[in-house]
Amino acid sequence: MAGRLEGKIALITGGGSGIGDAAAHLFATEGARVAVADLKQEDADRIASSVVAGGGDAIALSGDVSQRSDCERMVSETVDKLGGIDVLVNSAGVTPRYAPAEWDFEKKWDWVVSINLKGTMMMSYFAVEHMKGQGSGSIINLASIIGLVGYAEGLSDGFNPYPHTKGGVVQLTRDMGVALAKDGVRVNSLCPGFTYTALTKTLTDDSDAHARLVSLHPMGRLGQPVEIAQAALFLASDESSFITGANIPVDGGYTAQ
Numbered sequence: 156m157a158g159r160l161e162g163k164i165a166l167i168t169g170g171g172s173g174i175g176d177a178a179a180h181l182f183a184t185e186g187a188r189v190a191v192a193d194l195k196q197e198d199a200d201r202i203a204s205s206v207v208a209g210g211g212d213a214i215a216l217s218g219d220v221s222q223r224s225d226c227e228r229m230v231s232e233t234v235d236k237l238g239g240i241d242v243l244v245n246s247a248g249v250t251p252r253y254a255p256a257e258w259d260f261e262k263k264w265d266w267v268v269s270i271n272l273k274g275t276m277m278m279s280y281f282a283v284e285h286m287k288g289q290g291s292g293s294i295i296n297l298a299s300i301i302g303l304v305g306y307a308e309g310l311s312d313g314f315n316p317y318p319h320t321k322g323g324v325v326q327l328t329r330d331m332g333v334a335l336a337k338d339g340v341r342v343n344s345l346c347p348g349f350t351y352t353a354l355t356k357t358l359t360d361d362s363d364a365h366a367r368l369v370s371l372h373p374m375g376r377l378g379q380p381v382e383i384a385q386a387a388l389f390l391a392s393d394e395s396s397f398i399t400g401a402n403i404p405v406d407g408g409y410t411a412q
Contacts (some may be wrong), residue, residue, distance in 0.1 A: 158186025159392045164240050166190040166233045168220055168278055169247035171198025173352030174297060177384035178244055179203075183211025185388060187242065190233040192216040194247070220247045220274030230281040242391045243282040243294045245275040245324075250317050250354050264316040271320035276327060279342070283331075286340045294331070295390045296344035297383075298324040300406045303346055307371055321346075325402045332400025341399040343390045348406030350378035373408030 165182050169175035171193030179191045183206045191206065191213055193199040199215035206213035214236050218225030233240050249270045251263040258266070279294050286292025302321030305311070311318065328344040335342055349355055349368045358364045359377070369376060386405045389395050404410045 158184065159388060159394070160242070161186030163187045163242055163391070164190070164233065164237045165242035165244065165391060166192060166216075166230065166240055166278075166282065167244040167246055168192045168229075168274070169245075169297075171195060171202055173246070173354065174347070174350065174380045174383045174387075175244065175246035176202050177380035178246065178387050179206055179213065180209065180211070181381065181384045181388055182242075182391065183209065183213060185392075187391075188212040188237045190214050190216055190229070190237060192218060192229050192247075194219055220245075220278055221269035223277055226274070226277040227281045230278070230285065234285055239289065240282055240285050241289075241292055243278060243292070244387055244391070245278055245294070245296045247274055247278075248297060248354065251315060252357055253354075260314060264314075267316035268320055268323075271317070272323040272327070275324055279327075279331065283335065283338075283340060287335075287338045290339040292340040293391050293395075294340065294342040295387050296324050296328050296342070298322075298328065298344040298346045298402055300346050300348050300404060300409050302344075303402065303404065303410050307367075328402055329400045336399055341390075341395070343395070343398055343400070344402045345383060345386050345390070346402055346404045346406065346410070347383045348372055348378050348404070348409040350380060350383060352380060371409060372406065373412065376407065378405065378407060 170191035191203040196217035203213040203215035254263045299321040301318040302325040331342040
């Protein structure tokens with residue numbers, strides 16, 4: 156039986172770890188040819204090699220989504236090497252928790268905005284050029300529950316750029332979804348709850364912080380990357396053909412409270 160993404164070509168940013176890694180492996184098992192893109196070439200190589208070792212078809216790309224030239228190149232390399240682009244997963248993202256300690260609030264803000272929001276926009280911009288030409292495509296943005304609601308008390312001082320960038324991704328998704336519907340390009344976002352990835356490691360490694368995060372989710376646990384990837388698979392497939400401009404929580408009930 157053919158896979159759910161048989162014959163499709165997918166470019167996944169942030170593919171070297173976490174949700175991007177899980178999506179690359181899952182998409183490949185469902186028949187997609189995958190371009191694994193990451194800031195670090197060695198991480199992209201590692202995941203692409205793992206996909207190939209598992210019987211999938213993958214190439215590795217490196218680039219910085221905050222740089223216009225890198226975004227354009229990664230899309231062009233996907234088209235040139237794999238023959239097109241049907242799916243874009245914008246999984247690359249950062250949190251100010253991992254910014255250099257010496258940076259002030261403004262520099263942290265600019266860094267997070269340049270990757271989470273501007274990077275999502277630019278990767279989409281160049282992918283859409285190709286998708287419009289073929290009259291089809293699916294863009295899947297990684298937003299966050301913190302793009303839909305504010306942080307719980309004590310998790311932000313109100314000037315944390317992460318929720319503001321993810322809120323921007325939510326609105327970008329709506330606007331692109333409406334504008335590109337006539338071109339056959341669907342744009343949706345996933346809004347994960349707290350998930351075990353490199354971005355949350357500093358929180359989940361702290362037993363008290365971890366326990367509090369768990370308590371915030373009605374299901375009584377945090378998410379696993381593959382659970383987010385499964386939702387991305389649905390949005391990448393033709394099963395979601397009548398869905399665009401949607402921001403879908405995958406959050407163990409967090410935002411339903």
